[in-house]
Amino acid sequence: MANWVSAGSVKSLQEEKAKVIKGGIGVFYHEGDFYAVDNRCPHMGFPLHTGSLCDGILTCHWHHARFDVCSGGTLDPWADDVPVYETKEENGELWVNQAITVSDKKEKYKQRLMKGLEQNLGLVIAKSVVGLINADVPAQEIIKIGIQFGTTHRNHGWGPGLTILTAMSNSLPKLDTQGRIQALYQGLRRVAGDCAGQPPKHLTGPLSGFSGNADRLKTWYRNCTEVRDSQGAERIVLTAVESGMPDEEISSMMMTAATDHFYMDAGHLLDFHNKAFEAAELADTGLKKSIFASLTPLFSNAVRSEELHSWQAPVNLVTPLKAAFQEIDRLPFPEDPVPFDEKELLEVILSDQPITMIHALTETFKNGASPVKVAQIVSLAAAERIVRFHIQNDFNDWITVLHTFTHAHAVHESLRRTNEPALIRAVYHAAVSVYLDRFLNIPSTKRPVGQKEDEPLIADDFLKILDIQQQVNEAGQWAANYLHQSKDTDALFNTLGHALLREDADFHSYQMYEAASREFDLWSGEGEAEGNTLAEYAQETMIIAAARYLAAHAPTAREIPRVGKIAWRLHYGEKLFEENES
Template sequence: MQGWIKAGSVEELREQGSKLIKGGIVVLYHEDNVHALDNRCPHLGFPLHMGSLCNGILTCHWHHARFDVCSGGTLDPWADDVPVHEITVHEGLIYVNPQARNGNHAQPYKEQLQRGMEQNIGLVIAKAIVGLIETGIPEKEIAAIGIEIGVKQRRQGWGSGLTILTAMMNILPKLDKQGRILALFQGLLHTARDLSGSGTRFLLDPLPNTNVSNKRLIEWYRDCIEVRDTRGAERVLLTLVQAGVEEKRLFSMMSMAATDHFYVNGGHTLDFHNKAFESLKYVEHKQRDYVLASLVPMFGSATRSEELHSWQSPINLVQPLKDVFEELNNKGIPSVSGGGADIKEEELLQALLGDDPLQTISMLKEALLGGASPVRISQIAALAAAERIVRFHLHNDFGDWISVLHTFTHAHAVHEGLIRSTDSWLIRGIFHTAITIYLDRFLNIPAAPRPSTAIINKEVPSPEELLEILDKQQQVAPAAEWVTRYLRSGGEPAPLFNVLGHALLREDAEFHSFQMYDAAVAEYDRWSSEPGPFAEKACETLILALTRYLAAHAPTARETPHTATIAWRLHRGEKLFEDE
């Protein structure tokens, strides 16, 4: 029995009832049989040898989780199964395999993850993630499990949970190992919460084989969305997918439907489309139908901003946009990939932040007709939206943080969408962004001052200092000032983004904070590849916007990351109780 642990004689165990051996294993004698299990309750690590064993059930006395002593299976799914160890008896002596029977293998962890998500059990999800990471399973493969469950088990379709999961996958390169585990856990947990109480989503069938052209099917899709016929739209969409229409063209069709009306669902619709298409790189091709079809239900009760009073009075902002779109249609605009005319970037930025929306609309129109790149214009619009967050005054109602956040994430979705799209008419989203930036102007009156540059450290501060600042409430200004000193003292962005990631992931953060981090990092990465003072200031603006938003929403109870920490400690075999 080389490598196995000698656990004494059967006679000794019969008298003692239980015995602890090295490796954190408890050996039990019950009903004339010997059993070996991990001595830590899989729920929170309480020593199981302090529990009770009766009628084949081992009960932990901490939270009363019950386990089948033979298989380790729990009667209480929130506790998870306890690992069991193979035993053998030779000449009256007990030998225990130190490797758990249901131990370090990928497939059981994948099944555990699926079970945890379907039952919305955070600890089970966390333990599965840690197990999969430690066995070398790529994060992409882990996320794919969550995305597949999310699009199939949520009747309402794509939601905030899947958006968080995709956003967290996007930011993994900015994080250390602990951060990556937390990011996956936050994304998968929020996806699981979205499923709770929902029903299975069954796809409709594509239309029967016909000779209808793709062009006409695309028209039908937009017509169905126009009248909120989501079932008809789904069948048309799946027909196009079945016909092998390329991803870019599908995105163009679906994002065009999302911009046929103004700032639909407060910007979430376009952002969700952007995230769903980003998620396609994480899932197998056969799941593509479910991902794309999951976007259709959100149109059923969509809010269309041109119907809102704020878009029509005291200034009618709807008709000028309709007039501009008609003029652009008649005169033509550069393709998404084309356009190279110079833009007076600072002038456009200030116009977007100004208080004359009609002038801004005219400037955007002239820039497009002059051959400017729609992608570049949308990038500057996203920067203007970030500046609103930098200037957001703390005298505003706390809930108004969400208003400037929505504008920024919508602007980012337009920017990314124009990069991905084959149809330049997504430029309508730029104008929608411009109007929401204008409507947010009162949230910058008075404008919060940009942090002072007077104090620059001779030595670069440690990024962990920022976490200490964010351990207290109402640290928006101090956090922004610290980040400014850090950057202007020569601090590298990479450690800062890792710390900002931990500042987000250690909280019981709500949906919009995850959106903020993802969008700010993506926009930062675009600007950081460019030289010049305008790009440098843009990078600083995006970091300040992210820092101020996170600081405004911290600290919280931090229950979610605590669960992940417990899972990681349990996986590493740590003792969570000193008297074990």
């Protein structure tokens, strides 16, 4: 009887109909029987004993969630089942067994997460993430569930939701516990939103009996993507995986096709490819087919920038680019890269002389420079455009400079993953896009210079700035001042992450935070920032760019992160319904 607790006399309970006893258990007398359930509504914690019980259905009076009082099962998918307790009568007294059957919490939360994804239920997703994290389930396992769902439940293929989820998974080391939960929840919620109302993705399958080599598959794949044949391309990708082609070769095949045309879909196509390959590194081998196959539909309607007027007039950029590609065609990656003047190349990329810039890139590559390092300089130039973005520009132009930066970052990361020579073309694409964005720096905002403050700056103070609209320059100046006073960039990136995750952020804001933080880290690698003025300048650029971009898109209604906070508070038993409006 150790776990049994008295609920009172049977007679008094029959008269009261509903009562709360020790342990927060609601006891009900209904249709001649006694029932005991957890008195906290599993939806948002409202006391169930204040609800109504009719025909065996217990209804919560806050959001009208309905439960079978006998089994605890819910009729509403957005509410969890309520735990039930065993009861017995002895000598006119009712006893309730406080011990409930212990189920596998980890498996339960995983199942609930899948239901939340299938039904696109934000609170269910959030509560599942909180439960899984507190059950010590590794974040990678949670991410895999989202990747598997997103690549198999969206016929249109890889989308913004999976990109956000992968970006947030990359950002987890930058965040504290609350930030990590918000990052996972928001990434998974975006995946669910992308898949809502979409037909599932059914793989076509590999070519049966294929006995050719990798080069043949690569040729076929490029031919299919050239004519926008996504189904043919999918079968070739699946054949490549089935035949055991190494991931690096598959990446080479797909990235070559992704750069056969210029800056496709404003850089999104290559950016999505990069994120998909990052996701493949996180996921199981069994998910690679669905991940890689999710990329082939992107070619169907992708815009090819060489067909756009802006790439052909008033300056014809297409012809000199094609000539440059012929010069560097199949140029091997240098085994021992030759250093080059990085500052000089940065200035050329940011100039208004595109033909000179194209020639400079070509000579730099021909002289044996590292394509990875050149791509890093282009990414820095793209971030500089955001730092110098004038707030008198049209608001939507923020997305233009963002596209260039995230594309340049994707090129940089992709070149670090594979040494496919054809991918060097994407460095040119990104550099030309930096040139085309020059008008967004006319007039140019003055780059903020760090100044000494009377009081020490605390990273969390940045959030107060973003409580007011259009504090773009103020946010950039604050970031510069902070870097002037403090070296605690870990705290700063955690705060920038919270600045992102406390808003109803759009797709591009997630991209901005992840790309800036990653580029910051890459400038820190191998002791590069130690005594290197360009590296220090680059790191400052990434932080100021992120601060300005996030400030431009804040504040919002903040409804999405509020759901994540509710899930956290419910998990720890807080009574949301008792709050008073201030």
